[in-house]
Amino acid sequence: MNQNAETIRVVVVDDHPVVRDGLVGMFATEPGIEVVGEAADGRQALVVVKQFDPDVVLMDLRMAGGDGIDAIAALRSDGRTRPRILVLTTYHSERDIRTALAEGADGYLLKDARRADIVRAIHDLVAGRPVLTAEALAVLTGRRGEEELTERELQALRLIAEGLTNRSAAARMNISEATLKSHLTHAFDKLGVGDRAAAVHVAYQRGLL
Incomplete structure (x- = not known):
């Protein structure tokens, strides 16, 4: 400058x-x-x-x-x-x-x-x-621990765990499908997983669902 x-x-x-x-x-x-x-x-x-x-x-x-x-x-x-x-x-x-x-x-x-x-x-x-x-x-x-999921991220995971598609889950949450995918992406990152099935499994293990 x-x-x-x-x-x-x-x-x-x-x-x-x-x-x-x-x-x-x-x-x-x-x-x-x-x-x-x-x-x-x-x-x-x-x-x-x-x-x-x-x-x-x-x-x-x-x-x-x-x-x-x-x-x-x-x-x-x-x-x-x-x-x-x-x-x-x-x-x-x-x-x-x-x-x-x-x-x-x-x-x-x-x-x-x-x-x-x-x-x-x-x-x-x-x-x-x-x-x-x-x-x-x-x-x-190096002090990063397990990140807490936001309420919207948890809600998205719960709906996915119920077997809803992205479109149906987005409609249930009254948000766009793109926004739902963003919530899920953030949740995957926080849980250290790469897909829906693994996210649901880890979330259950941690007592989040």
Whole structure:
């Protein structure tokens, strides 16, 4: 970052237009932060970053047109430490956290973070301070235990255990099938399994169902 510049220049990378619009709108009223570019996937992010040379990139992880992990690795492939990269995602499995940080991400936040936390994270990264969620910190320090499932994740698992299909379970929960799959993916990650049958089995073993 140019030390004479007061405004932090940011690029937002997310495959959901609503999320991008929300972040851009949020920063539009935030003094000292300017969104100079947007990208809908990891490949596009590389082009936008090269074009605008931002100070900070907000990077989602899993995107259909090229994921954030590959983009982070590409941005760090020549040993550059600029721009600072803040992962902003809904995924927080140990694998996601370790991979993102190993490839060169400077910070890791979840999308349910408060506006003030995201703004502070951007300033912290530019100042050279790391930004980590409690989950990420636990992974790095080796103090990560069994993660608790959220009520929605448990509800999704219970319905799957009853033999419902994804579509039927989503309808029962009054959510989209994509959202149900997201709940199940998070539950699988927390339980350390890769499929529905194993998730139900482990959940029963732990007394969750």
